Amino acid sequence: MKTLEELAAIREKMKSKVVLREGSSDIRVVVGMATCGIAAGARPVLNAFVEEVAKENLSEKVTVTQTGCIGICQYEPVVEIFEAGKEKVTYVKMTAEKVKRVMDEHIKGGKPVAEYTIGNN
Amino acid sequence: MKELSLNILDIAQNSVKAGASLIGIAIKEEGNTLSFEITDDGCGMKKEQVERLVDPFFTTRTTRSVGLGIPFLKLAAEQTGGSIEVESRSKDEFPEDHGTKVRAVFYKDSIDFTPMGDIVSTVISLIQGADGLDYEFSWINESGEASLSTREMREMLGDDLPLSSPEILAWASDYLSEQLTEIKINL
Numbered sequence: 001m002k003t004l005e006e007l008a009a010i011r012e013k014m015k016s017k018v019v020l021r022e023g024s025s026d027i028r029v030v031v032g033m034a035t036c037g038i039a040a041g042a043r044p045v046l047n048a049f050v051e052e053v054a055k056e057n058l059s060e061k062v063t064v065t066q067t068g069c070i071g072i073c074q075y076e077p078v079v080e081i082f083e084a085g086k087e088k089v090t091y092v093k094m095t096a097e098k099v100k101r102v103m104d105e106h107i108k109g110g111k112p113v114a115e116y117t118i119g120n121n
Numbered sequence: 122m123k124e125l126s127l128n129i130l131d132i133a134q135n136s137v138k139a140g141a142s143l144i145g146i147a148i149k150e151e152g153n154t155l156s157f158e159i160t161d162d163g164c165g166m167k168k169e170q171v172e173r174l175v176d177p178f179f180t181t182r183t184t185r186s187v188g189l190g191i192p193f194l195k196l197a198a199e200q201t202g203g204s205i206e207v208e209s210r211s212k213d214e215f216p217e218d219h220g221t222k223v224r225a226v227f228y229k230d231s232i233d234f235t236p237m238g239d240i241v242s243t244v245i246s247l248i249q250g251a252d253g254l255d256y257e258f259s260w261i262n263e264s265g266e267a268s269l270s271t272r273e274m275r276e277m278l279g280d281d282l283p284l285s286s287p288e289i290l291a292w293a294s295d296y297l298s299e300q301l302t303e304i305k306i307n308l
């Protein structure tokens with residue numbers, strides 16, 4: 001059984017790297033989590049990003065955050081990716097499966113997945 | 122919404138937007154009913170606002186004129202023969218004791234009962250999105266009680282570690298899944 005006490009061990013392990021992390025992320029992944037997004041399937045998309053970032057050990061470089069409705073409900077789930085010095089990329093009608101490719105090609109490879117972007121939908 | 126856990130996520134997001142510092146999510150199964158109550162200490166609403174909540178064309182937003190969260194929840198409850206209830210005390214009128222409580226009751230034996238779905242994902246999504254605010258989650262049924270409290274987590278972690286860190290979210294997800302399995306919830 002998992003216990004609360006295990007958090008003390010996690011704390012010791014994390015202490016050292018936390019200082020580095022705050023505010024130093026280069027890439028921000030923003031998932032729309034208003035009623036429209038949630039109803040369209042944003043929750044698995046958000047969780048897929050969180051899991052992928054953890055799995056790829058990218059949490060110092062990439063932050064995943066949530067936002068409300070940005071007004072294009074028909075395209076939900078919507079994910080916006082902000083990167084310093086680059087134009088914002090808006091992905092639409094996202095799914096957990098599409099997240100994998102965005103992680104590989106865009107977040108890690110630096111090249112947005114054009115066919116998932118709002119311009120192509 | 123395909124899962125009640127998505128309604129819970131949606132309603133709890135309203136509490137986040139209301140500036141709450143503590144949000145309670147309490148699910149209870151009794152006989153053939155399932156109910157949940159979402160309470161917060163956010164800015165609350167005035168009486169006229171509460172009265173118009175179930176009207177999809179009423180919203181406090183200025184960007185668009187449709188708000189569907191509460192109407193969706195009302196539909197999900199009423200189609201099973203259940204109901205919803207919203208109580209609120211606005212910060213303006215009750216500066217010392219304000220907040221909102223949304224309660225919904227469902228009849229599980231109704232053919233139109235929406236399944237709970239992935240409640241663990243809902244709780245993890247909420248913790249992920251809300252550093253600096255606390256959640257008290259519980260599910261009580263005849264087999265016992267499952268719970269997760271971010272305050273208890275913070276007591277072990279200290280205040281300087283963000284709950285949204287992947288290591289902590291992974292722990293919370295496993296911990297809650299185990300607790301729910303103990304009280305015989307199918308995940």
